[in-house]
Amino acid sequence: SQKIEQNSEALNIQEGKTATLTCNYTNYSPAYLQWYRQDPGRGPVFLLLIRENEKEKRKERLKVTFDTTLKQSLFHITASQPADSATYLCALDTGGFKTIFGAGTRLFVKA
Amino acid sequence: DAGITQSPRYKITETGRQVTLMCHQTWSHSYMFWYRQDLGHGLRLIYYSAAADITDKGEVPDGYVVSRSKTENFPLTLESATRSQTSVYFCASRYGLGLNTEAFFGQGTRLTVV
Numbered sequence: 001s002q003k004i005e006q007n008s009e010a011l012n013i014q015e016g017k018t019a020t021l022t023c024n025y026t027n028y029s030p031a032y033l034q035w036y037r038q039d040p041g042r043g044p045v046f047l048l049l050i051r052e053n054e055k056e057k058r059k060e061r062l063k064v065t066f067d068t069t070l071k072q073s074l075f076h077i078t079a080s081q082p083a084d085s086a087t088y089l090c091a092l093d094t095g096g097f098k099t100i101f102g103a104g105t106r107l108f109v110k111a
Numbered sequence: 112d113a114g115i116t117q118s119p120r121y122k123i124t125e126t127g128r129q130v131t132l133m134c135h136q137t138w139s140h141s142y143m144f145w146y147r148q149d150l151g152h153g154l155r156l157i158y159y160s161a162a163a164d165i166t167d168k169g170e171v172p173d174g175y176v177v178s179r180s181k182t183e184n185f186p187l188t189l190e191s192a193t194r195s196q197t198s199v200y201f202c203a204s205r206y207g208l209g210l211n212t213e214a215f216f217g218q219g220t221r222l223t224v225v
Contacts (some may be wrong), residue, residue: 004153034213041219042219043201043203043216043217043219044154044214044216045216046213046214049213089153089154097142097144097161097167097208098156098169098170099156099214100153101146101155102153103151103152103153104153
């Protein structure tokens with residue numbers, strides 16, 4: 001069956017360090033992959049999208065990589081800040097209506 | 112206000128009752144979606160709609176009914192609520208389904224069935 005896995009354990013890092021979150025998938029050939037941020041009590045908010053033929057995408061302090069051979073995406077936040085503390089969701093899309101979301105990884109950035 | 116809004120934000124209902132969750136978007140996006148979010152699970156698609164009067168089932172549609180008589184509204188009805196439907200429900204809209212058409216989510220409705 002199709003499956004998306006994100007690290008269920010929370011990630012705790014010190015302010016200023018780089019946070020790296022992982023998204024692995026199986027039995028799936030996504031056209032593109034998205035990352036969302038979700039704060040407690042709020043809906044997810046779109047951050048970045050990367051296509052299957054792109055290796056890397058950047059937006060300010062955010063960087064996403066996409067390895068279709070490994071079936072993995074890495075999401076990096078450089079120079080992390082306490083305000084970056086949130087849950088980050090990855091989502092796979094084949095181009096149809098069926099976007100598959102991971103369960104998310106909670107990030108805590110300590111000052 | 113522009114955007115996508117859900118109501119109510121919180122709802123407690125009894126087993127067996129019918130309850131309707133509302134979703135309204137102001138962008139005239141064609142696609143609208145209902146997801147539920149439970150601990151340990153990703154967002155799971157309940158129903159989606161490609162346009163007014165066009166709806167289809169998602170991954171977990173049992174026990175739910177949707178309608179879309181107007182582009183901007185997409186209500187979700189639990190016909191006879193069960194405890195397993197206790198969850199946080201999110202409505203989302205998208206302009207299209209291709210690239211650069213990310214989903215915009217509402218604030219969510221926390222539903223408790225007792």
